[in-house]
Every structure is written in C-alpha cells, then in structure tokens.
Amino acid sequence: GGIITQTPKFLIGQEGQKLTLKCQQNFNHDTMYWYRQDSGKGLRLIYYSITENDLQKGDLSEGYDASREKKSSFSLTVTSAQKNEMAVFLCASSIVRGGSQNTLYFGAGTRLSVL
C-alpha cells in the first residue's frame, strides 16, 4: 500500500503572509488534487494536476498557486492569507487507468489558522 503525506499538519500564519503546503504520495499515481474544507462544509476543488508539470484550476483557485514539479509531489501556496481564515486543506491522488480508476486517496490534511 501507499501513503499520502501532508506537511505541515498545522499551519499558523499572519494576515497577508504567503504560505506553502506540501503533499507527497508514494502510490505512483498520475493525478493529484488540492481541496479546501471549511468547517461543516463540503470539499471545494482548488487545483488539480493530471500529470507531472500539469496544472488545472478548480472552482476555488483564486488566491492560490500550485506546483507539480515531480510526479510524487504537489504543493499549494496561499498567496496572501486572509485574517481569521480557518480551513483544512486536503491533498488526494488517483490513477488514470485500471481497476482503481476514480478512487481518490487522501492525506490527513493541513489545518490552517490565520491570526
């Protein structure tokens, strides 16, 4: 089996700060995703990447940048943290073909708080 590792687990930032979240997967999956989860709400797609060096905007990409320089890693940058912002950022990966196609494997999340 594989694992998705998100770092850091907790991130506390200041208003206006640029913050970077990292995600590593050892499934050798092609596609990776970043979702934002606000308390009591569903998941909103920020960015996804079909393969290495590919980036696709999701529904909530404004205010974020992403980078997929290696197949195994996908990072997300909050370009300017908003005061009192609190959310969990979830990274996921998936294969393109095969029996597990369409199954997303998630990391445990990074919990962001902005002071």
Added chain:
Amino acid sequence: TQTVSQSDAHVTVFEGDSVELRCNYSYGGSIYLSWYIQHHGRGLQFLLKYYSGNPVVQGVNGFEAEFSKSDSSFHLRKASVHWSDSAVYFCAVRRTGGYKVVFGSGTRLLVSP
C-alpha cells in the same frame, strides 16, 4: 457542470438501526459516482463506487449504495449501524474521461448507543 446534492446535513440513529444517506446528482452524461467517509480529524476514505452494471454496489463494512438514473440518485445504505460508523459521509461524481471530482456538502451521521 456536474453538481452533487446531499440534502441531509445531519442524521442521528441508534446503534443497530438501518440508515440511508441521500445523494442526488445533476449531470446528463456518463459519470462515476462514489461515496467516501471522513472520521473526525482524518482525511477521506473510499467506501464504494458505481459506473455501470448492477445498480446496487457493495462497499466496505456492510455499506451498499443504489444507483437510480430516473431519480438521479445514489443513496448509501447500511442495514445495521455501529457506533463506529459515526462520521461524515460524502458523495462524489466524476465525468467519464474527466479528472475533476466534485463532492457534495456531506452528511454527518451520529450513531447513539
């Protein structure tokens, strides 16, 4: 644009009861439908999925879901819940051939002893 609607934000049942969590989708083409579970403080875990064939699909831990094209639904069911089934459940849809996965807002299931 595909959308997923989970009409019940909270469902409370007693241990041993049956439960149905509802999911309705809006999309005219060929899609994959899935259910995921999220325990408190964790990431989501895959439960089951449907693409074609038998409309009733079995998942882990006794969960099953039934696809209905006429109702645009993919409801999740369990015949007898356990306290450990308390979690948030998410329905998700992906267009065939696409990569974007859209999630519903989730249903929080609380199983009382």
